[in-house]
Amino acid sequence: MSGRAAGEQVTIADVARHAGVAASTVSYVLSGKRAISATTRSRVLASVRALGYHPNAGARALASRKANVIALVLPLRTGMQVPVVMRFATAVVTTARRYDHDVLLVTADEGPSGLHRIAGSALVDGVLLMDVELEDSRVPLLRELSLPGVLIGHPADSTGLACVDLDFRRAGELCVEHLAGAGHRRIALLGAPAAVYDRGTGFAHRTRRGVLAAAGRLGVEAVTRPCEENPAAVRRDLTALLADHPDITGLVVQNESAVEPVLSTLPTLGRRVPQDVSVVAVCPDELAEPSALTCVPVPAEEVGRQAVTLLMRRLRDEPVPEVTLLEPRLTVRDTSR
Amino acid sequence: MSGRAAGEQVTIADVARHAGVAASTVSYVLSGKRAISATTRSRVLASVRALGYHPNAGARALASRKANVIALVLPLRTGMQVPVVMRFATAVVTTARRYDHDVLLVTADEGPSGLHRIAGSALVDGVLLMDVELEDSRVPLLRELSLPGVLIGHPADSTGLACVDLDFRRAGELCVEHLAGAGHRRIALLGAPAAVYDRGTGFAHRTRRGVLAAAGRLGVEAVTRPCEENPAAVRRDLTALLADHPDITGLVVQNESAVEPVLSTLPTLGRRVPQDVSVVAVCPDELAEPSALTCVPVPAEEVGRQAVTLLMRRLRDEPVPEVTLLEPRLTVRDTSR
DNA sequence: GTCGGTCGTCGAAGCGCTTCGACGCCCCGG
DNA sequence: CCGGGGCGTCGAAGCGCTTCGACGACCGAC
Known part of the structure; x- marks a missing residue:
């Protein structure tokens, strides 16, 4: 850079000297905290650029009591x-x-x-x-x-x-509204692990509440059940769910690790997706997109x-x-x- | 905290006063840059603890010319x-x-x-x-x-x-050596996305070079091809690869998101793993371990x-x-x- | 006993920046 | 024609820390 050995700090004093003003003036130009004439401002800015000035972070933090x-x-x-x-x-x-x-x-x-x-x-x-x-x-x-x-x-x-x-309640509602709009009348929420509900974790409860609220409002029959996180358990829970409620045609999944197992298990249970069962998830879009999964992404x-x-x-x-x-x-x- | 309103900074001067020494002495106790008597040291340290002192990062950076x-x-x-x-x-x-x-x-x-x-x-x-x-x-x-x-x-x-x-060249060699040692004579490297090679990213190139070098040395026929990241593309690339080279019995995969699709696609192409095709990956062990995948982990x-x-x-x-x-x-x- | 050398401590001088009060200058109103 | 008030700029005083040189006190060697 111009005129300084590498590693040498360019200070505000250097800029001030180069521009022929006081250091405080440079500071005010840079912070905009006081009025500065257009000519002075442009002269200072030119010097800043010419010298490649960057305010020293430590000094700035010390004086301004702000670390940025x-x-x-x-x-x-x-x-x-x-x-x-x-x-x-x-x-x-x-x-x-x-x-x-x-x-x-x-x-x-x-x-x-x-x-x-x-x-x-x-x-x-x-x-x-x-x-x-x-x-x-x-x-x-x-x-x-x-x-x-x-x-x-x-x-x-x-x-x-x-x-x-994210407004998880609304997310739950959205899923149900989507399914109801497509004509589904019996749906299920495959949720987070039971422990998560027991802890009263916010996002899980809110989603469930949203699902149930929308279902009630739209005249859809909805059951909800927790779902553990390992693939074998997902398969088991899903199988049990469909055995108990064989007429379910819509599935809302809120469990990242259940998404893949659900999609791969449904066909083995004689349910084609989406012909027999529609699946909607609340999950990261990265997870959904590769499987062409309808979802409410976590933004x-x-x-x-x-x-x-x-x-x-x-x-x-x-x-x-x-x-x-x-x-x-x-x-x-x-x-x- | 002790004696200070929240948000008030405890300074080195406070500590010095509390311990009845000079500020510089506190500094030397904390940095160890000069000899300090045991009694003074412990008195200072006690004060530091009592007041909950933390050196101000900006001031320290400014004075020491080190930001830490x-x-x-x-x-x-x-x-x-x-x-x-x-x-x-x-x-x-x-x-x-x-x-x-x-x-x-x-x-x-x-x-x-x-x-x-x-x-x-x-x-x-x-x-x-x-x-x-x-x-x-x-x-x-x-x-x-x-x-x-x-x-x-x-x-x-x-x-x-x-x-x-990681010595990716050596990683590539290891994979090939392993396959060659098991008797494989025709292998393929399913690599990173083409864009990664085009960018000239080192690890991809080096792995490929290692694979080819070891193959040459060991008399193994090796082909390499890039591989995109979504499951559908992986399936397509893999299918094409096996169509072009049906006698391949060893596969080296260096692409995180290709691992699962490869393992699930091979059986559908009439290749059992590992009876018909051996699969080795260069990938995080977290990814490999659940699938019992032979791999060279990235540490x-x-x-x-x-x-x-x-x-x-x-x-x-x-x-x-x-x-x-x-x-x-x-x-x-x-x-x- | 005296002298040099550590050892342990202190005070002061910055580090580069922000900010406050002061102070010209110029313009306007009376 | 003079006084008041912005506006634009400056100088100085820190911000909290490190570090340098100085300086007693104490020790052992002679």
Whole structure:
């Protein structure tokens, strides 16, 4: 670059000298916090470009008490929903950059002490918490630390927090409306594992509620049952379900790991898809698309974007809604009619 | 917390006052850069704990000219092995924390200017570059910026850099050696999507080269072909492959999303596994293990750990080897004989 | 007993930036 | 023609930390 050995920092003083103004003027040009004449501004900007100036992040953070960095706390266990996490992370980084922020990657296994450290050292201005459990130990901590945070998913008590999530109730409704619209009168929800309902996990309950509500409203007979996660169990549960209710023609699946087994098991039970049974899932689109599965995708990108946007608003001390639910969309493919 | 309103920073001066020493003494206790008497040390440490002190990251970075942060530049394109990336990222964060560093997530789509910004603002001390292509534009940039960096994968010219990677060439050889040892004389490599080869991504090319080299050496006839990522395409490519070369008895698969489709398609083409066709994959072990697939696992954790370790060494200006290749191992399971 | 050398601690000087108050200057109203 | 008020710019004071040089105190060697 111009005139400086590589590795030498170009400072604001260099820019000021080059432009023939005071350092504070450069700062004001860059931040826009005071009026600056057009001529001065353009002169300064020219110098900035000529010297390849980038403000020193540490100095800026120290003086302004803003790191311009947010933390993304990712779940420790990386199971099935890995691709979703990835897409989500991408959306977060991209969106954060639009707000001139960077993203610090924190793994949940550092636990609460990680949050303490990050808050205490002013490394970040705010936190995005993924994989929030109903009773999450990090949630009260977040409140206590008065660290601005946004949660993905939502805990039992979301008072004073900001949560973003897909509107799973509406997602359940959408599935049923789609099936009912195609003439189905007897349907079933093959849901999350029983343990998930027992824990009272939000998304599972809300989906079920949505399914039942829409079914009632539309005069559709609906049964719901939990479903375990391993392929053998899925096969067993599905077989039992169809034995108990042989006249079911519509299936809503909300269980990532059940999708494939369901699709491969149905034909062996004498049910062609979609001629005999229509299948609709609430699952990541990556999972559905290769199988041409009709589904309500979990919009990872949109959630990421929203989460960052909300966090930025909180950082500016603007009020934000406690709960933000994203409107689900249904993508019709080949497994339903 | 003790005695401070939430959100108030505890500074080194607070600790010094509380312990009855000078601020610099606190600093030296914490950094260990000068000898401190045992009594003073323990008094200071007690105060640190009592007040819940965490050094301000910005101030520390400014004064020490070290951010204690490294950047992880992730590829976020198609054709990437997503779960591998995830595990890799986890390993990087965990290892970095062991060296008292944090990890900044940077997406490759910010491109070279992102590296410029990060280097110029002293946001990070060093960079981990994933998904390095044979001719990668970021590589010369890294050299020019004199930003300490470690590459995952390796470019054509690795002079003056540090690269870590699985020895994919050797992985390819291993697969062929295994098949040849079992008596197979006609084999095929079902590889990454064509776009990946076109991009000049190292691992794909090197694996292919290894396969061909070992085949030549061992008198095995080998054909290679790219393979797209969706199940339908895999089925099509595989069918075409076996139509063109019906006498193939060994298959090397290097494509995460092709593994399942290949295994489920072969029987429909009248090929039992492993009686008629042996299948060996280069893929994450998570993917291979449930299907009892013989494979050469990609050791994501180990690569991540090594990469961070190398970067830390570079940050201390210690010499590091230009290329670090991890020795692949072949895990024999049920799909080959 | 005296002198040099550690050892342990301190104070002060920045690191590069933001921000606050001050201060010309120019324009307008009286 | 003079005074008041923006507007545009400047200088200086930190932000919280590290690090350098200085300096007592204490020790062993002579």
